[in-house]
Amino acid sequence: MDIQPYLLLSAITFVIGVVGVLARRNAIIVFMSIELMLNSVNLSLVAFSAFLGDVTGQMLVFFVMTVAAAEAAVGLAIIIALFRNKQTVNIDDINILKW
């Protein structure tokens, strides 16, 4: 099996996620970019797992998906709590504390 195309795709998706986190200003879009990063890693893990003929990688993918779901629940709750107080989810408007 040729593993390189999978790793390349995974690396590109990861970079798109990183750029999304750094460049976008809407908290929900930033959060989506983070999810993209996690899923690109899943792709790498599955590719390595198939390449090595070892199940550990696939097992780890299930853990990553579970944790990502938990993180989504907490993250969206935080964003909603913020929106109730400020009526905005734009990161540039969230600046009582200086970065």
Added chain:
Amino acid sequence: MIVIRLEDLLYSAPLLVLTSSGLLALIAEAAGRDKPVISYYTSLIGVITSLILTFLNLGAGVPVFNNMILQGGYAAYCNLIFLSSALLSIVLSRSYLERMQYHRGEFYVLIVFATAGMMLMAAALDLTIVFLGIELMSICLYVLAGFMRKKELANEAALKYFLLGAFATGFLLYGIALIYGTSGTTNLVVISRSFAQLSGNSLFLIGCGMLIVAFSFKIAAVPFHMWAPDVYEGAPTTVTAFMSTGAKAAAFATFVAVFVRVFDIPGTALSSVLALIAAASMIVGNVTAIAQNNVKRMLAYSSIAHTGYMLSGIAAGNAEGEQGILFYLVAYTFMNIGAFGIVSWVEQQEDRKLKFDDYAGFSARQPAVAVLMSVFMFSLAGIPPFAGFFGKYYVFLAAVKADMTWLAIIGVMTSLVSVYYYLRLVVLMYFCEGESDVAAKVPLAAISAVTLAAVLVILLGIYPSLLVDMTKGFFKI
């Protein structure tokens, strides 16, 4: 064939007891609302029982659950740090939350689960457990940071912590994936055996670099420290105490477990990268702390500086460095939690009384508390005979022995700078006149927690060998 042996369960008793007490508190909370006291006592009992079981478990480290985690030895030592941090935070939180009108049972449950995550992190022998432990801890801390959900400041702190923390998780996972791909396993012991040949593989080194980035986020090292001052300022003060001690100690414990015990880093490029991060953290943390006017924010920058001191121990990578970090973590935990504990009493509703000027004339109003605060400030500044001095002494000594004298020099110079802002608070408390309003009444449980921390800071400063001898055999796998 996978079997769970009885001894696996016995060795992991501290972890199991703690988790069960968290679950019990959660059920109690669901059954009887408006009774946060039940949850308070359940988690308190869980933490104390776990602490006692950990003491019984201090002997040699034993790998359990099919070499997934290590119990006893190194893990037990680190558990003592996390559990004492959790214990002090829980005790301090009750009166603080009652005053802020946010006393809810789930607060203690989250602290207990975060502590369980920390214990997994320190015990990890497999990168899967490293990931799960970090996430268990972080997700609880995201919620705790934004616990006062009607306050904009807390929302903002939680959002920043969450976004940057999740971002760091992405790097952690990518690092794990690359290490898994190049070494064919996630087990740290197996990786350590083939480290010599793997360290020539560039993909493997990129993976290690990504792990360094992720861990640097969690320990708040420069240049990945941007979240720390904001989150420490916006979060409830007792949560800040817990985050800056327990969570930081846990991230350091994993850092040491992965980079010192497994990867043989002295002399490699990784070690110079760590030395540079350490130097940058010491300089940026100490210099920025001078300019702060808010005590919580000053302590946040000071915690970045302390990260730098401890990192120089990892960068040195020798036995002295490892023992130095383990001693430093204990000393730092007690002095920092004590300082934040006092800040949490002085603080009043709506984030008032957090400025340096609010401490003017504090010794006249609360002489006993002022003495305790001075002990913590002197210890943080690294003045003998307090524990903070020996922590710094050990890590700088390790840096010198590893031919990194420049790092030790930067450390000593920046510690001198730090004396200015720590002692500024002491000078304000003793030599300035303040407005004479009555400070909040100090509850008994909280004052005993802070006094305990102060006693330990002094005791460890006089007899550092009590701990150092314990840490000697921890670095053999």
